[in-house]
Structure formats: C-alpha cells, structure tokens
Amino acid sequence: MGDEDWDSELTAGPSFSFTPSFPKLETEKAFNYNESSNKGISESVERNTWLPRNRSSGFEGGEDEFPKSDGPSRRGFGADRGFGFKRGNRSDGEGSNFFGRGGFKGRNEDSGSENAKGFRDGNVEEEFGEKSAGRGFSHSEDTFGQRRGRGAAVRGTRGGFGRRDENNDEESHSSFGSRGGYGNQTSYEGRERGGGLRGRGGYKGRNEDVGSDSGQVKNNYPFKSDEDGENGDKPAPYVPPPPPETEDGIFAHYKTGINFDKYDDILTNVSGINPPPAILTFEEANLPETLNKNISKAGYAKLTPVQKHSIPIVLAKRDLMACAQTGSGKTAAFLLPILAHMMQDGVAPHSLDLQEPEAIIVAPTRELINQIFLDARKFAYGTCIKPVVVYGGTQTFHSLRQIYQGCNILCATPGRLLDIIKREKIGLTKLRYLVLDEADRMLDMGFGPDMKTLITSPGMPSKEERQTLMFSATFPERIQSLAKEFLKSDYLFVVVGQVGGACSDVEQIIIPVGQHGKKDKLVEILHGLGAERTMVFVKTKKRADYLTTLLCQENVLATSIHGDRLQKEREEALADFRFGKCNVLVATNVAARGLDIENVQHVIIYDLSDNIEEYVHRIGRTGRCGNVGKAITFFDSDDNEDRTVARSLVKVLSDAQQEVPAWLEEIAFSASGTFSSIGSTFASVDSRRGVSHIPGGHAQSHIPGGHAQSAFAADDDDASWD
Numbered sequence: 001m002g003d004e005d006w007d008s009e010l011t012a013g014p015s016f017s018f019t020p021s022f023p024k025l026e027t028e029k030a031f032n033y034n035e036s037s038n039k040g041i042s043e044s045v046e047r048n049t050w051l052p053r054n055r056s057s058g059f060e061g062g063e064d065e066f067p068k069s070d071g072p073s074r075r076g077f078g079a080d081r082g083f084g085f086k087r088g089n090r091s092d093g094e095g096s097n098f099f100g101r102g103g104f105k106g107r108n109e110d111s112g113s114e115n116a117k118g119f120r121d122g123n124v125e126e127e128f129g130e131k132s133a134g135r136g137f138s139h140s141e142d143t144f145g146q147r148r149g150r151g152a153a154v155r156g157t158r159g160g161f162g163r164r165d166e167n168n169d170e171e172s173h174s175s176f177g178s179r180g181g182y183g184n185q186t187s188y189e190g191r192e193r194g195g196g197l198r199g200r201g202g203y204k205g206r207n208e209d210v211g212s213d214s215g216q217v218k219n220n221y222p223f224k225s226d227e228d229g230e231n232g233d234k235p236a237p238y239v240p241p242p243p244p245e246t247e248d249g250i251f252a253h254y255k256t257g258i259n260f261d262k263y264d265d266i267l268t269n270v271s272g273i274n275p276p277p278a279i280l281t282f283e284e285a286n287l288p289e290t291l292n293k294n295i296s297k298a299g300y301a302k303l304t305p306v307q308k309h310s311i312p313i314v315l316a317k318r319d320l321m322a323c324a325q326t327g328s329g330k331t332a333a334f335l336l337p338i339l340a341h342m343m344q345d346g347v348a349p350h351s352l353d354l355q356e357p358e359a360i361i362v363a364p365t366r367e368l369i370n371q372i373f374l375d376a377r378k379f380a381y382g383t384c385i386k387p388v389v390v391y392g393g394t395q396t397f398h399s400l401r402q403i404y405q406g407c408n409i410l411c412a413t414p415g416r417l418l419d420i421i422k423r424e425k426i427g428l429t430k431l432r433y434l435v436l437d438e439a440d441r442m443l444d445m446g447f448g449p450d451m452k453t454l455i456t457s458p459g460m461p462s463k464e465e466r467q468t469l470m471f472s473a474t475f476p477e478r479i480q481s482l483a484k485e486f487l488k489s490d491y492l493f494v495v496v497g498q499v500g501g502a503c504s505d506v507e508q509i510i511i512p513v514g515q516h517g518k519k520d521k522l523v524e525i526l527h528g529l530g531a532e533r534t535m536v537f538v539k540t541k542k543r544a545d546y547l548t549t550l551l552c553q554e555n556v557l558a559t560s561i562h563g564d565r566l567q568k569e570r571e572e573a574l575a576d577f578r579f580g581k582c583n584v585l586v587a588t589n590v591a592a593r594g595l596d597i598e599n600v601q602h603v604i605i606y607d608l609s610d611n612i613e614e615y616v617h618r619i620g621r622t623g624r625c626g627n628v629g630k631a632i633t634f635f636d637s638d639d640n641e642d643r644t645v646a647r648s649l650v651k652v653l654s655d656a657q658q659e660v661p662a663w664l665e666e667i668a669f670s671a672s673g674t675f676s677s678i679g680s681t682f683a684s685v686d687s688r689r690g691v692s693h694i695p696g697g698h699a700q701s702h703i704p705g706g707h708a709q710s711a712f713a714a715d716d717d718d719a720s721w722d
C-alpha cells in the first residue's frame with residue numbers, strides 16, 4: 001500500500017483512534033449486553049469523557065481546531081423501533097455476533113478500557129504469538145514448543161507480530177513472535193459444538209444429519225497457552241467473540257426487498273464452452289435435504305440470477321468467474337454447491353493430525369471473511385462439515401485452535417492464511433475448492449502476490465486438479481487476464497447485467513462540493529437523515545477519525561472503522577452500527593466490499609476513490625437483496641482524482657439509468673484521452689473473446705463503445721487488510 005495520504009485538514013502528527021461512547025439502548029438489555037462492557041460507555045457519556053483518550057489530536061488551528069466535545073446525543077437509534085431485532089425469539093439473549101446479519105450480539109467484553117491501551121506513539125502493535133505452556137501440538141512437529149522464548153522482538157517488546165506500518169494497513173507476513181497477550185481461553189473450554197476432538201464419521205450421504213448434536217465437547221487441547229497480557233500497557237491479542245450458537249442467531253437474516261423479483265429481468269451472459277443449463281429453482285439443484293432445510297431457514301425461497309447459473313456450473317465441477325451486482329447473492333452462489341458436493345461426497349473425519357481443508361475461501365478484509373464464515377456455518381448447520389475462520393488482528397493461537405478442532409472449509413484473509421501454511425498448521429493436498437471472493441481485489445497489486453504464493457504453496461493442487469471459483473461485482477479486463485493463471489482454460493464466465501455495473505436498486509446522486517465545503521455538507525445531510533442508517537466513505541484513516549469526532553460533536557451518533565483501529569474496536573464499531581447503537585459508520589475502503597449490513601439506507605461518498613470499482617462496491621453497501629438505497633457522492637471538480645474518474649462515473653450512472661448531471665458530463669468529456677488513459681470503464685466481454693454459448697442462443701453482446709482496462713489502484717490509503 002502507498003503512504004498514507006495526509007490531508008490538508010490534518011496536520012502531520014500522531015493519529016488517534018476515536019471511539020465514541022454510545023448510551024445503552026433499551027434493546028441491548030434484550031441481548032444481555034453485559035453491564036460491565038457498557039459501564040465504560042455509560043460512565044464516559046456521563047462524564048463527557050468520550051473524547052479520544054490516547055494522544056493529542058494533532059489538530060492545529062482553523063478548521064482543524066479539534067472539535068470541542070459536548071458528547072454524543074442520547075438519541076437511541078432505532079431503539080423505539082426495535083430496529084434490527086426482528087428475528088425470532090431472542091429471549092435467550094442469543095443473537096448473531098459482531099458480524100451476524102442479525103442484530104448485534106457480541107461477547108460481553110469490557111471495551112471501555114481497551115481504548116486506553118489500544119494505541120501508543122501512533123502505532124498499533126499487534127502482538128501475536130503462541131507461547132505454549134510446555135506442550136506443543138500432539139502432532140509430529142511441536143512448532144509451538146519450538147517457538148517458546150523465540151520471538152520476533154519488535155522495538156524491544158517481547159516479540160510480537162511484525163509491527164504494522166502506521167502508513168500501511170497490511171500486516172507484514174513476517175513470522176510470529178514467541179509471545180503475546182492472551183484472551184480468555186476458558187471461554188473456549190467445552191464451548192465448541194460438533195467439533196469434537198474425538199474422531200467423527202464423515203457425512204453419511206444424502207439427508208442424514210451427522211455429528212451435528214455432539215453437544216458440548218470438552219476441548220482437551222494437547223496444549224495450553226499461557227499467553228497473557230501481563231505486560232500491563234499492552235492489550236492482549238484479540239480473541240473474537242464466539243459465533244452464535246442458537247438457531248435464531250445462526251439463521252438471523254433480513255428480508256428481501258421489493259425489487260428482488262426484478263433480478264429476473266437482468267440479462268445474464270455465460271461465456272465459455274458447454275456451460276451447463278441454468279436452474280430456475282433450488283429444487284432443480286437436487287441439493288441434500290439438510291442443505292435445503294438450511295437454505296429455507298436462511299429465508300431463501302428464490303434463486304438470484306448469479307445463483308441460477310453458478311450453482312449448476314460449480315456442481316458440474318467447472319471453474320468459474322462470476323460477476324454480478326452487489327447484494328445479489330454471490331456468497332451463496334459458491335457456498336451452496338461446495339457444501340452440496342461435500343455432503344454428497346463426504347468429508348474426511350476429523351483427525352488429530354494435520355488438518356487438511358477441502359475448501360479454502362479468501363477475501364480481502366477480516367470483517368468480510370468472517371461474514372462468509374458465518375454464512376458457511378449457517379448452510380452447514382446440522383452436518384459434520386466444519387467451517388473455520390482465521391484472520392489478522394486476532395490471536396494466532398486462537399486461529400490455530402479453531403483449525404485444530406477440525407477444518408473442512410477454511411475462510412481466511414491472505415496474511416493469516418499464508419502464515420498458517422508456512423507454519424505447516426494445515427495441509428493443502430486435500431484441497432478441492434479454492435474460492436476468491438472480491439476476486440478482482442484479490443488479484444490486484446495488493447493481494448496478487450499473496451495469491452500467487454498461495455497457489456504455489458507446497459501441496460497445493462494445480463489448477464487442473466482443483467476447482468477455482470472467482471466472484472466479484474467488478475472484473476476489469478486486466479484482472480480477467482490475471483485470473484487465467486488460476487483458472488482452467490475452459491472456465492466459464494458468468495456476467496449478470498453489466499460487468500462492474502452498479503446495483504440498479506441504488507439511486508445515485510452526485511453533488512459538486514469543494515474540499516472545504518464537504519464537512520458542512522455532510523453534517524447538513526446527516527442531520528436531515530436523522531436516524532437512518534448511513535455509511536460514509538472517506539479516503540484516509542485519519543479523516544475517518546476526524547470526521548467521526550466532528551459528527552459526534554454535531555450530535556450525530558457516529559463511529560468509525562479503518563485499518564488503524566484494533567480488530568476488537570473494528571468489530572465493536574461494526575457491531576454498534578449493526579446493532580443500531582449508532583446510525584453512521586465512517587469508513588475507509590476496509591468496509592467498501594462485501595459487508596452485508598441490514599437496512600443501510602444511505603451511502604455518502606465523502607471522498608471518491610481513484611478507481612471506479614471501489615465506487616461500485618461502496619454504493620453497494622446499500623440497496624441489497626432487492627432493497628432500495630441511496631448513494632450521495634461529493635464530487636470536487638478541483639480534485640484531479642475526481643476528474644480522472646469522472647468519465648467512468650458517467651458510464652456507471654448511465655448504465656444504471658441514473659441521472660447524469662450536465663456539469664459532470666462536461667468534466668468527464670472535457671478530459672483528454674480515451675477511457676483507458678483517463679479512467680476505467682469495464683470489460684463487459686469475456687476477455688477470451690471466444691465463441692460464447694449463451695443460454696437462449698443469443699450471441700455474446702459486445703458493449704457499444706468497446707471496453708477498456710480499468711485503472712486499478714492497489715495502493716489506496718486503507719485499501720486492504722488481513
């Protein structure tokens with residue numbers, strides 16, 4: 001990633017992470033949201049001490065004068081409407097966890113003190129490491145034990161993961177240190193279900209529930225970690241809250257929108273040789289009964305277009321590149337056929353030896369990969385198939401422990417995945433499916449090298465021996481050609497609608513606003529939106545913190561998510577937004593892709609990204625699954641980056657039948673050069689330009705005006721995290 005782009009509003013200096021405190025909502029009591037975890041919040045709201053606790057603001061004079069605080073307003077977002085809590089009986093206090101699509105339910109941790117420890121000297125150091133208490137893993141190589149006492153000392157600390165570059169969100173992939181703080185292992189004793197360490201039979205075939213009710217299994221790990229956070233000022237490495245365990249929590253979902261049926265009107269092209277015919281219903285897919293039950297519990301009654309085409313293709317064991325608009329069900333499009341195969345073919349029974357997942361799913365951000373994991377867990381419910389999620393910013397020991405309990409589907413961010421492979425904690429020889437979600441992002445300069453490392457890792461089956469699936473709402477032609485290295489030559493390319501087209505359910509409004517007018521305009525809009533849930537996208541982490549502080553001063557319940565915040569804080573911020581404790585989430589591109597949050601009614605793009613793909617993904621946080629939404633974009637005609645993307649923006653607007661302001665059109669077409677030189681449009685054709693077989697017999701349509709390569713930025717200030 002490139003250096004952080006310091007903005008004129010912010011003088012150089014230590015960044016701070018702002019964690020606004022929100023008043024406890026009545027509805028939180030229903031979720032047994034631990035008093036203690038709220039104490040810090042309520043107390044700080046009382047004392048108005050919600051200002052950043054960590055460092056000087058680094059703001060000097062003028063509009064950068066650090067906003068005075070009068071504390072966030074006490075409007076309890078949605079509390080009176082029971083917002084977001086429409087799923088079944090939550091009387092058991094259960095709910096989905098930070099990332100479940102339902103309301104918030106996280107483990108009750110005292111988040112109040114975290115901020116006091118979370119940051120120092122402008123850097124966030126992540127401590128990882130496993131200092132086993134003497135006994136390594138039971139299998140042959142006690143890599144754990146070997147690590148005792150050996151740490152990648154970081155700045156004199158006792159080891160720890162490669163320190164994060166304060167200007168770069170990506171974790172280095174250096175080896176882990178020997179020790180780090182530790183979360184609460186006891187919470188894992190006996191809590192895992194179905195993942196018993198004792199051998200389990202594989203799936204017994206169609207329609208049999210196996211190993212789903214092994215009840216509470218005592219986890220007699222052959223190792224213990226005595227990692228602790230005894231170094232007082234260092235936060236223990238984060239151990240995420242356990243995923244929901246009740247059916248209500250696992251199957252929490254929101255309703256499809258009024259436009260769901262309109263999906264059927266979207267033209268779908270399938271290019272490649274001999275594609276299997278699309279299916280029209282779930283029944284036609286002839287899926288195992290348990291899977292069909294889970295699909296129904298998840299509220300899926302009708303297939304979306306990408307599912308209609310992708311499910312039979314994956315079931316036919318073909319490689320696939322699928323492009324469909326945001327919020328149109330791409331996750332299930334790959335999960336369902338993979339799970340169906342696993343249920344029908346059976347999966348290896350859990351062994352105490354090296355875990356060898358049959359499927360690996362990668363995505364660019366931790367929050368997204370966790371969301372995919374929760375979907376996998378949902379659809380695998382009642383079977384012996386075990387999804388596991390590992391991602392950066394969490395204690396490595398925790399990741400390994402999850403894998404150790406059994407791992408058929410590994411959902412991972414690249415950094416953590418590669419480290420676990422390097423440490424030989426998983427084997428790849430049994431891999432049958434490799435899935436790249438947000439694939440264009442995974443193949444760009446940010447993650448491309450990691451993906452290359454992955455497919456060349458020891459034991460990784462070649463592309464001929466595995467099934468590789470790639471999904472995204474955007475697929476620039478340059479990325480299509482990069483993808484060939486990962487896909488069999490006869491892969492199929494499914495395009496629902498326009499490659500890279502924006503979601504048709506999102507009303508897109510572009511308003512001319514100069515840099516210095518943006519803050520006031522943002523406050524004005526948000527005051528007008530009241531309690532409606534809004535995501536605000538900015539370019540830099542520092543601006544995310546700055547604006548969040550400013551909004552809270554303006555009595556807007558806002559929080560922020562970006563790569564400089566501790567993972568625990570990121571998850572809390574996302575939970576506060578999902579839970580309805582605040583109605584504005586200020587985010588960098590860390591939240592641009594994939595996140596599926598109920599009832600995001602608005603997206604405000606405060607800073608345009610320098611590539612149009614991120615614009616499409618950002619506005620796709622609203623208008624999901626047939627619901628409608630609105631995206632307002634601030635366009636600064638004095639900003640070169642905005643001008644560069646103007647022409648692509650006009651194309652996205654016109655392709656989505658949106659109004660194109662005359663002033664924008666003028667800017668877009670006054671710029672010299674062709675599409676390819678000044679900005680991105682989309683490859684709307686299969687870059688193989690081969691003969692295409694399209695269901696219904698019509699030929700592959702070539703978009704008038706040709707196609708061009710998209711300028712693909714991989715060095716966004718906060719563009720990739722793992």
Ligand SMILES: Nc1ncnc2c1ncn2[C@@H]1O[C@H](COP(=O)(O)OP(=O)(O)OP(=O)(O)O)[C@@H](O)[C@H]1O
Pocket residue numbers: 101253254256299300301302303304307324325326327328329330331332472473593594595596620624625
């Ligand atoms: N067939 C279906 N019926 C009802 N709801 C569905 C169906 N398929 C998916 N959904 C729901 O639609 C929402 C969006 O799905 P998903 O997140 O997979 O979209 P996506 O295409 O991956 O979006 P993005 O491009 O932003 O990642 C989710 O809440 C999902 O549970």
